Each structure stands twice: as structure tokens, then as C-alpha cells.
Amino acid sequence: MTTLPRGRPRDPALDRAIAAATVGLLMEIGYRAMSLELVARRAGVARASIYRRWRTKAHLVYETVFTELGPRSVPDHGDLETDLIALIDALRTELSAPAAAAAINGVLADFAADEAFRAHVRDRFLAPTAAALRQVLHRAARRGEVAADAPADLLVQAIGGTVFFRAVVLGVPLDETETGNLVRIVLDGVRSRGRPAQAGAARLTASE
Amino acid sequence: MTTLPRGRPRDPALDRAIAAATVGLLMEIGYRAMSLELVARRAGVARASIYRRWRTKAHLVYETVFTELGPRSVPDHGDLETDLIALIDALRTELSAPAAAAAINGVLADFAADEAFRAHVRDRFLAPTAAALRQVLHRAARRGEVAADAPADLLVQAIGGTVFFRAVVLGVPLDETETGNLVRIVLDGVRSRGRPAQAGAARLTASE
Amino acid sequence: MTTLPRGRPRDPALDRAIAAATVGLLMEIGYRAMSLELVARRAGVARASIYRRWRTKAHLVYETVFTELGPRSVPDHGDLETDLIALIDALRTELSAPAAAAAINGVLADFAADEAFRAHVRDRFLAPTAAALRQVLHRAARRGEVAADAPADLLVQAIGGTVFFRAVVLGVPLDETETGNLVRIVLDGVRSRGRPAQAGAARLTASE
Amino acid sequence: MTTLPRGRPRDPALDRAIAAATVGLLMEIGYRAMSLELVARRAGVARASIYRRWRTKAHLVYETVFTELGPRSVPDHGDLETDLIALIDALRTELSAPAAAAAINGVLADFAADEAFRAHVRDRFLAPTAAALRQVLHRAARRGEVAADAPADLLVQAIGGTVFFRAVVLGVPLDETETGNLVRIVLDGVRSRGRPAQAGAARLTASE
DNA sequence: CCTTAATCGAGACGGTACGTCAGGTCTTGTG
DNA sequence: CACAAGACCTGACGTACCGTCTCGATTAAGG
Numbered sequence: 001m002t003t004l005p006r007g008r009p010r011d012p013a014l015d016r017a018i019a020a021a022t023v024g025l026l027m028e029i030g031y032r033a034m035s036l037e038l039v040a041r042r043a044g045v046a047r048a049s050i051y052r053r054w055r056t057k058a059h060l061v062y063e064t065v066f067t068e069l070g071p072r073s074v075p076d077h078g079d080l081e082t083d084l085i086a087l088i089d090a091l092r093t094e095l096s097a098p099a100a101a102a103a104i105n106g107v108l109a110d111f112a113a114d115e116a117f118r119a120h121v122r123d124r125f126l127a128p129t130a131a132a133l134r135q136v137l138h139r140a141a142r143r144g145e146v147a148a149d150a151p152a153d154l155l156v157q158a159i160g161g162t163v164f165f166r167a168v169v170l171g172v173p174l175d176e177t178e179t180g181n182l183v184r185i186v187l188d189g190v191r192s193r194g195r196p197a198q199a200g201a202a203r204l205t206a207s208e
Numbered sequence: 209m210t211t212l213p214r215g216r217p218r219d220p221a222l223d224r225a226i227a228a229a230t231v232g233l234l235m236e237i238g239y240r241a242m243s244l245e246l247v248a249r250r251a252g253v254a255r256a257s258i259y260r261r262w263r264t265k266a267h268l269v270y271e272t273v274f275t276e277l278g279p280r281s282v283p284d285h286g287d288l289e290t291d292l293i294a295l296i297d298a299l300r301t302e303l304s305a306p307a308a309a310a311a312i313n314g315v316l317a318d319f320a321a322d323e324a325f326r327a328h329v330r331d332r333f334l335a336p337t338a339a340a341l342r343q344v345l346h347r348a349a350r351r352g353e354v355a356a357d358a359p360a361d362l363l364v365q366a367i368g369g370t371v372f373f374r375a376v377v378l379g380v381p382l383d384e385t386e387t388g389n390l391v392r393i394v395l396d397g398v399r400s401r402g403r404p405a406q407a408g409a410a411r412l413t414a415s416e
Numbered sequence: 417m418t419t420l421p422r423g424r425p426r427d428p429a430l431d432r433a434i435a436a437a438t439v440g441l442l443m444e445i446g447y448r449a450m451s452l453e454l455v456a457r458r459a460g461v462a463r464a465s466i467y468r469r470w471r472t473k474a475h476l477v478y479e480t481v482f483t484e485l486g487p488r489s490v491p492d493h494g495d496l497e498t499d500l501i502a503l504i505d506a507l508r509t510e511l512s513a514p515a516a517a518a519a520i521n522g523v524l525a526d527f528a529a530d531e532a533f534r535a536h537v538r539d540r541f542l543a544p545t546a547a548a549l550r551q552v553l554h555r556a557a558r559r560g561e562v563a564a565d566a567p568a569d570l571l572v573q574a575i576g577g578t579v580f581f582r583a584v585v586l587g588v589p590l591d592e593t594e595t596g597n598l599v600r601i602v603l604d605g606v607r608s609r610g611r612p613a614q615a616g617a618a619r620l621t622a623s624e
Numbered sequence: 625m626t627t628l629p630r631g632r633p634r635d636p637a638l639d640r641a642i643a644a645a646t647v648g649l650l651m652e653i654g655y656r657a658m659s660l661e662l663v664a665r666r667a668g669v670a671r672a673s674i675y676r677r678w679r680t681k682a683h684l685v686y687e688t689v690f691t692e693l694g695p696r697s698v699p700d701h702g703d704l705e706t707d708l709i710a711l712i713d714a715l716r717t718e719l720s721a722p723a724a725a726a727a728i729n730g731v732l733a734d735f736a737a738d739e740a741f742r743a744h745v746r747d748r749f750l751a752p753t754a755a756a757l758r759q760v761l762h763r764a765a766r767r768g769e770v771a772a773d774a775p776a777d778l779l780v781q782a783i784g785g786t787v788f789f790r791a792v793v794l795g796v797p798l799d800e801t802e803t804g805n806l807v808r809i810v811l812d813g814v815r816s817r818g819r820p821a822q823a824g825a826a827r828l829t830a831s832e
Numbered sequence: 833c834c835t836t837a838a839t840c841g842a843g844a845c846g847g848t849a850c851g852t853c854a855g856g857t858c859t860t861g862t863g
Numbered sequence: 864c865a866c867a868a869g870a871c872c873t874g875a876c877g878t879a880c881c882g883t884c885t886c887g888a889t890t891a892a893g894g
Contacts, residue, residue: 007843008885014845030320035875046846051877105320108377109313112238118379126378151389157378158370158390162362164377165369169316170334171326181359182366189393215864216863222866243854254867259856423838424890430840446736451880462841467882521736524793525729528654534795542794567805573794574786574806578778580793581785585732586750587742597775598782605809631869632859638871659849670872675851 010053017043018050022064027098031061031106058110065103066094066125074132080140084159084183087133088174091163096173104168130156146187155186218260225251226258230272235306239269239314266318273311274302274333282340288348292367292391295341296382299371304381312376338364354395363394426468433459434466438480443514447477447522474526481519482510482541490548496556500575500599503549504590507579512589520584546572553606566606575602634677641667642674646688651722655685655730682734689727690718690749698756704764708783708807711757712798715787720797728792754780770811779810 021043025034036057040047054060075086094100111117134152141147162182167173174182229251233242244265248255262268283294302308319325342360349355370390375381382390437459441450452473456463470476491502510516527533550568557563578598583589590598645667649658660681664671678684699710718724735741758776765771786806791797798806 004887005843006841006887008845010844011885032317032320036877037875040846044846046844046848048847048878049845052844056877057875102320105313105317109240109317112240112310112313122378151386154370154386154389155393157373158366158393161369161371161373161377162366163369164373165365169369169372170330170365178359178362181362185363185366185397186393188396216866218865244856245854248867252867254865254869255855256857256868257866260865263856265855421838422836422892424840424892426839427890448733448736452882453880460841462839462843464842464883465840468839472882518736521729521733525656525733528656528726528729538794567802570786570802570805571809573789574782574809577785577787577789577793578782579785581781581788585785585788586746586781587739594775594778597778601779601782601813602809604812628861629869630861630867632861632871634870635859660851661849670874672852672873673871676870680851681849 014043014045014049015053017045018053018060019064021045022060023099026061026065026102030102034061036060056110058107061103062107062111065097065099065107074135076136076139078143080136080143080145081183081187083136083140084187085179087129087136088159088163088179088183091129091160092167092173092179095163096167101168101171104164126153126156126160129160133159150189155189159186222251222253222257223261225253226261226268227272229253230268231307234269234273234310238310242269244268264318266315269311270315270319273305273307282343284344284347286351288344288351288353289391289395291344291348292395293387295337295344296367296371296387296391299337299368300375300381300387303371304375309376309379334361334364334368337368358397363397367394430459430461430465431469433461434469434476435480437461438476439515442477442481442518446518450477452476472526474523477519478523478527481513481515481523490551492552492555494559496552496559496561497599497603499552499556500603501595503545503552504575504579504595504599507545507576508583508589508595511579512583517584517587542569542572542576545576549575562603562606571602571606638667638669638673639677641669642677642684643688645669646684647723650685650689650726654726658685660684680734682731685727686731686735689721689723689731698759700760700763702767704760704767704769705807705811707760707764708811709803711753711760712783712787712803712807715753715784716791716797716803719787720791725791725795750777750780750784753784757783774813779813783810 018039021039022034025038025042029038034057036047036050039045039060040050043050050060054063075083077083077086095104130152133156137146137150137152159182163174166178226247229247230242233246233250237246242265244255244258247253247268248258251258258268262271283291285291285294303312338360341364345354345358345360367390371382374386434455437455438450441454441458445454450473452463452466455461455476456466466476470479491499493499493502511520546568549572553562553566553568575598579590582594642663645663646658649662649666653662658681660671660674663669663684664674674684678687699707701707701710719728754776757780761770761774761776783806787798790802
């Protein structure tokens with residue numbers, strides 16, 4: 001049972017106008033140069049109407065740009081490599097969108113001291129992606145392609161880190177060939193003929 | 209022929225005081241909350257004396273915190289895995305230093321629009337690291353451990369991205385076990401029994 | 417013929433609640449710090465319900481605090497001095513009430529540009545008071561106490577100005593002794609032994 | 625021994641520009657409508673440069689408009705009436721200047737809660753005027769014109785209140801005739817043939 | 833009983849001003 | 864020249880009101 005809304009309801013057209021102005025300005029002038037005054041002006045909206053919805057510029061940008069973080073669906077092509085490429089492509093698409101690339105470092109910088117924000121990112125973004133990866137790996141394990149106990153978290157961070165680094169830090173997203181190479185590098189690490197493990201000593205002897 | 213310096217020389221004690229204040233404030237309150245006013249006050253220095261040395265806050269922080277980017281020396285332990293761990297550890301140490309972790313996103317955000325800065329990072333940081341990795345791999349190839357033509361740039365970005373993501377975005381640097389796992393994942397991708405290549409189709413058939 | 421009221425009638429309890437909140441806040445925090453938001457909150461009333469009754473904060477305060485301006489009745493003690501003291505006391509009581517003293521300058525400031533308001537004050541407050549004074553003087557003239565053609569308007573303004581200055585500007589209302597002194601000063605100016613007149617030259621020679 | 629000034633000195637041209645803009649805007653649009661933003665814009669000055677000099681809008685206006693309060697010199701024409709007219713004219717000129725009339729109620733409203741401000745007004749404005757009046761009366765007493773122990777404070781407040789009321793509240797300053805009448809009213813109250821006193825009863829008997 | 837019309841609480845809305853703060857530049861006097 | 868101090872311009876910040884508006888829910892009076 002939801003609390004019934006009282007007072008004049010918010011105008012959803014403003015939400016859309018603000019979001020559009022935010023995304024546009026991010027792409028045109030970047031996070032730092034984008035002031036809420038500018039957003040308000042472009043959206044044809046009072047500045048207070050933005051503050052009514054978001055506590056701060058960082059909140060506005062984060063929630064506007066990264067609304068749909070993480071994998072919307074778990075790929076299942078019956079082949080691990082194809083599944084991995086699908087996962088990476090989803091990430092790449094998300095992080096290399098112009099607005100996202102322009103926003104992410106600013107948001108991270110503004111939220112640097114905010115531990116709750118980090119937890120939120122972990123829960124809403126990393127955890128689902130890791131879960132999706134785990135499911136993909138589990139299916140592959142049943143097909144005998146890989147060992148089931150691969151370190152999914154680390155893999156997600158490696159994949160995510162690489163994509164992030166290219167798209168956000170270097171500003172040059174991975175192309176198709178590089179994506180393929182990245183998949184193969186990662187894939188070889190989880191093949192069933194051996195596996196990364198705490199006991200690193202026995203690892204290579206078993207495979208060769 | 210250098211222009212001979214005229215007038216009162218700069219006080220090197222100020223350089224040290226400013227650097228110390230910068231690093232301290234970065235760790236205590238973070239990049240965004242750190243104003244040059246605060247730095248000047250803590251360093252017991254006039255604000256103008258900071259601007260005389262650095263053009264902007266981002267320049268101050270970047271040059272103060274990331275003085276020694278990239279590998280100081282190429283590791284050579286006669287073993288690829290050990291060499292890789294040494295490279296990763298150097299990266300990890302650099303990026304997970306409290307001041308660095310606190311500074312990096314702010315610097316990236318402030319330099320977001322500055323393409324020259326990105327080129328500078330590539331030249332001063334990524335290129336040397338990739339060169340070091342290439343040398344390590346080359347030695348390993350001569351020992352028959354790996355194929356020599358591994359995509360060193362991508363590998364560096366994958367390793368760097370992972371370390372960066374953990375230290376900077378998540379705020380929890382890799383531990384020893386995770387470093388080991390990362391090395392093995394990456395290592396398997398460059399083993400000599402096969403190699404990542406443009407022609408992806410033939411790759412796996414050759415190895416299995 | 418009044419238009420018969422349709423729809424839900426106004427709740428008179430709200431009028432009272434708003435007035436009480438207004439007076440209370442005026443005394444506690446003063447005119448400037450008193451926002452209609454605060455009044456509404458304290459009165460337990462919607463802000464719109466205030467605007468439905470008064471066009472603006474200045475109107476609310478003016479009509480709430482100065483409901484009964486001017487002399488309610490013309491004093492008649494058979495003695496000019498006593499009558500004057502009664503008139504002054506009425507003024508003093510009105511202007512030195514805590515809410516009034518707190519309100520008056522704010523109201524004047526907000527209505528500064530409003531010529532209609534000035535006319536309203538003249539008609540509702542000054543004119544009746546001057547009329548009362550004129551009547552008092554007229555009676556005194558018939559008793560032979562004073563000249564009948566005293567400049568009543570100026571006298572009212574002198575008396576009103578003095579009371580106003582003490583109560584509103586200085587914040588210390590006249591006490592009884594000062595009221596007595598003020599009466600005597602004014603009284604001597606209108607004694608029948610001479611009179612203020614346009615022809616100032618002949619004035620003093622006649623009296624001494 | 626004054627502390628020697630350090631740092632860049634304030635630009636006196638800005639003081640003048642701000643004062644001019646303040647006075648101009650006061651006359652054109654009044655106290656309430658005058659924002660510091662407007663003042664800054666018209667003066668061609670940064671808003672911060674205003675806040676550096678004055679803590680608040682009310683301080684700015686008060687110190688700018690009422691720089692020279694009170695009588696600059698004590699009039700001495702050898703005649704009480706002429707002296708009094710001179711004193712009143714000085715007051716009238718000061719209070720009915722367009723900028724002053726526009727400013728005064730706003731300043732009083734904003735300073736309503738500030739007891740320190742009231743004390744300041746008393747000390748800087750009323751006290752000197754009362755002292756001047758006392759001196760004038762004293763000289764007149766030596767010439768035998770009046771009693772020396774007239775209640776100077778009350779007289780000042782009566783004169784000031786009347787002038788204030790006319791200029792500020794009614795917006796119509798006293799003209800010459802009215803000033804003459806006011807002087808005579810007041811003068812008769814302090815004539816040497818009798819004087820206002822605590823013991824009011826004996827007052828008139830002595831003179832008639 | 834049901835429509836009509838106004839009031840009520842609540843709160844969104846476009847504005848505007850506030851006073852503070854940062855960034856980066858400029859101008860003093862002193863070494 | 865460097866340096867300490869601080870003025871200066873620019874422009875953003877987040878808060879608080881203003882007076883208007885739009886909701887859903889009352890509360891009469893008239894059909």
C-alpha cells in the first residue's frame with residue numbers, strides 16, 4: 001500500500017526536459033562546465049524544480065545518465081565466447097555513450113567521499129553484472145567448457161575495468177577486434193583444462 | 209643556452225610545503241573539498257606562490273601526486289609470472305596510495321575536455337608501461353613461455369584497468385590472492401600454446 | 417444587492433488562527449523575518465488560504481495589526497489639557513503595542529511606492545485624528561482657552577510624529593511625564609494670547 | 625598607532641561607484657526593489673566587492689545614505705527662532721532627500737531587531753542634535769529669551785518626529801510656512817515666561 | 833440524491849534574492 | 864624577481880521566499 005500522493009503532482013514533462021537538457025549539456029560542455037543554472041535555462045525550468053528532484057548536481061547526473069545500469073538480460077547463445085562478447089558489448093555501449101563518458105569521472109569525483117554511493121554502485125551495477133556472468137559461466141560449465149568455480153567478481157572487474165579504462169580514461173572505446181582479444185584473454189583464464197586457484201603451485205603442471 | 213635567472217630565486221622550501229599540504233588535504237578531505245586557499249593556508253604560503261608554480265589546481269595535484277608514473281625499472285626474475293606480478297604490484301602501489309586514489313577522479317574530471325592531457329597520460333604513463341611489458345614478454349618468448357606477439361597495449365589496459373577499477377572506483381585495492389588470479393587469467397591468454405589473433409576462428413582449433 | 421455566496425464558505429476559525437499567528441510572529445521575530453510560510457505553518461493552515469484573504473504580506477499585517485486606527489471617540493473632559501493627553505495616550509497605546517511597533521516600519525517600507533496606501537493612511541488615520549483634535553480645540557476656543565484657528569493638521573502631525581518617533585524609531589514609548597511635557601509644549605503654541613500665523617512678523621509683538 | 629595595511633588596498637573608485645549606484649537605485653526603484661545584484665551591475669563591480677565592505681544590504685544603505693547625520697555646526701544667529709529654523713531645515717533637508725526618504729523605512733525595518741543599531745542611531749544622530757539644541761537654548765537663555773532647563777531631548781524628538789513623519793511617512797516634507805508654525809509652537813513651549821516642568825500646575829499661573 | 837462551486841491542505845511551479853565560496857588574476861609593500 | 868597579503872571579477876552553490884497554480888478531498892447550497 002503506497003502513501004497516497006498529496007498536493008500538486010510533479011509535472012513529468014519537467015522530468016523529461018531536465019533529463020534532456022542534462023544529457024545534452026554533458027555532451028556539449030562536459031560535467032564540470034555544466035551548471036544547474038544552465039540546465040534549468042535550457043530545460044525552460046526553474047532552478048528550484050531541479051533541486052526539488054535531486055539533492056545535488058552529482059545526483060542529477062548519476063540518476064539521469066545511469067538509469068539502467070547493469071545487464072538487462074543474461075545472454076544465452078549456447079556458446080561462452082558469444083555470451084561474453086554480448087556482456088562486454090552491453091558494458092561498452094553503456095560506458096562509451098558520449099553523455100556517460102562525459103559524466104562518469106565528475107560523478108565519481110563528487111561522490112568520492114560518499115561511502116553510501118560506492119555501496120550503491122556495487123549493489124546496483126557490479127553485483128547484477130557479476131551474477132549474470134556467473135550464470136553464463138555456470139551454463140558453460142554444464143557444457144564442459146569451463147570450470148564452474150571461476151572468480152566471477154574478479155572477472156567482472158577485469159572486464160569492467162578494461163572497458164572503463166578505454167572508454168572513460170582514454171576516451172577511445174574498444175573496437176570489435178579488441179573486444180574479441182579481450183574475450184579470448186579472459187576465456188583462457190577460465191578454461192576447464194585448469195583453473196585459477198588459491199593453490200597456484202599446482203596450476204600449470206596440470207594443464208601442460 | 210638557458211635564460212639565466214634574474215631576481216630573487218624561488219624558495220624550494222615552499223615547493224615542499226605546498227606539496228605536503230596538497231597531499232595531506234587530498235587524503236583528509238578529498239579533491240573537490242580541497243581549495244587552493246586551504247592549501248596555501250596550511251602551507252603557510254601565499255596563494256599567488258602556488259599559481260606561480262602551477263597553472264591550475266588540477267595541474268598542482270597531478271604533478272604533485274603522480275610525479276613518477278610508469279615503471280621505474282623493468283622486472284627480470286627469469287619467470288614471466290613473477291615479472292607480471294611485479295608490474296602489477298607497482299601499478300597497484302601507485303594507484304592505491306591514499307592521496308592518489310583521492311586525486312585521480314578529480315584530475316580526470318577537470319581534464320576531461322583536455323585532449324592534450326590524455327595524450328600526455330598516454331605518452332608518460334601507458335607507453336612506458338606497455339614497453340616494459342613488451343620487454344618482459346619478449347624475454348619470456350625467448351624462454352619459450354609465450355608467443356612474442358601478444359597484444360601488449362590491450363594487456364596493459366586490461367591490467368591497468370582492473371587495478372584502476374579496484375583502487376579508484378571501488379576503493380578496495382587488489383589483495384595478493386586477487387593479484388595472483390589476475391596474473392593467471394592474463395597469462396593464460398598469452399601462453400605459447402596458442403595466441404589471441406585477428407583471425408579468431410583458427411585460434412582455438414589450434415590449441416585443442 | 418449582494419451576490420449570494422456559493423460554494424463552501426470560508427472557515428472563520430482560519431481567520432482567527434492566521435491573525436494570532438501573525439501577531440505572535442511579529443512580536444517574536446519581527447516583520448522581515450516573518451514569512452507567510454511560517455505564518456501558515458504556525459496557524460496550521462495552507463499558504464493559499466492566506467493569499468485567498470490578503471493579497472500580500474504587507475496587507476495581511478496592516479489589516480491584522482492596525483484594524484482600528486484613529487480615535488474611537490473624541491474626548492471631552494471640559495479641559496483642553498486633559499483632552500489632549502487623552503488623545504496622545506490613545507495614539508501612544510496604539511503605536512507602542514509590541515506587534516504594532518514591530519510591524520509598522522516593515523509595512524511602510526513595503527508600501528513605500530504605493531501612493532494609494534498613503535492616501536488610505538491619510539484618510540483612515542490622520543484625517544479622523546485631525547478632525548477629533550479640531551473638535552477638541554473648537555470646544556476649548558468656546559471656553560476661551562485657545563484661538564480657534566490653530567493649525568490642526570500640523571499639530572496632529574507634530575503629536576503623531578513625536579509619539580511615532582519614540583515608539584517606533586527609538587523603541588521607547590513616551591512615559592507620563594514626557595506626555596505631560598509634550599502637551600504643554602504644544603498647548604503653549606495654541607494658547608489664545610497669540611497664535612501661529614502666516615504673518616509671522618506680527619506674532620510675537622502681539623503677545624509680549 | 626594604526627596597524628599598517630597589508631595586501632592590495634581597496635580601490636576607492638569602487639567605493640564611489642557603489643555609493644553612486646546605491647543612491648541612484650534607491651531613488652529610482654526604492655529600497656525593497658534594490659538588490660545587491662543590481663547595485664553591483666550598475667556600479668560595474670563584483671557582488672563580492674560589496675559584501676567585502678558591508679555585511680548586509682541594510683548596512684550598505686545606512687552608511688551610504690546617512691553618512692553625515694546630525695548637525696554639522698551649531699547655528700548662531702543671535703535669535704532663537706532663526707536658530708531653530710536653521711536646525712529644522714538641516715533635519716528636513718537630510719530626511720527629505722529622495723534617497724533618504726526612499727531608504728529610511730527599509731533600513732529601520734531591516735534593523736528592527738537590532739538593538740545595537742538603535743543605540744548607534746541615538747548616539748550618532750540624536751545626541752549631537754540634542755546637544756546642539758541645548759547650546760542654542762543656552763545662548764537664548766543668556767539673552768533672556770527662554771528658560772535654560774527646557775527638556776532638550778523631548779524637544780529634539782518632537783521636532784525630529786514631526787519632520788520625520790512628514791518627510792518619511794507622509795512623503796510630503798514641511799514647507800516654509802509649516803516650518804515657521806512648528807518653530808512657534810515649540811518656541812512657545814520654552815519661553816522664559818514659564819516652562820514645562822514636572823509640576824504642571826504652577827506653570828501657567830507664573831506667566832499670566 | 834446529485835450537481836455545482838468555492839474552500840481547504842498540500843505541495844509543485846517560475847522567479848528572484850540571498851550570503852557564501854572557489855577559481856584565477858592583479859596590485860600593493862617588503863625582502 | 865619572489866613573497867605575503869588581500870582586493871578583484873566571475874560565476875556557481877544551495878536555501879528561502881514570493882505569489883500562482885494544480886491536485887484530491889471537503890463542505891455547503893440548489894436542483
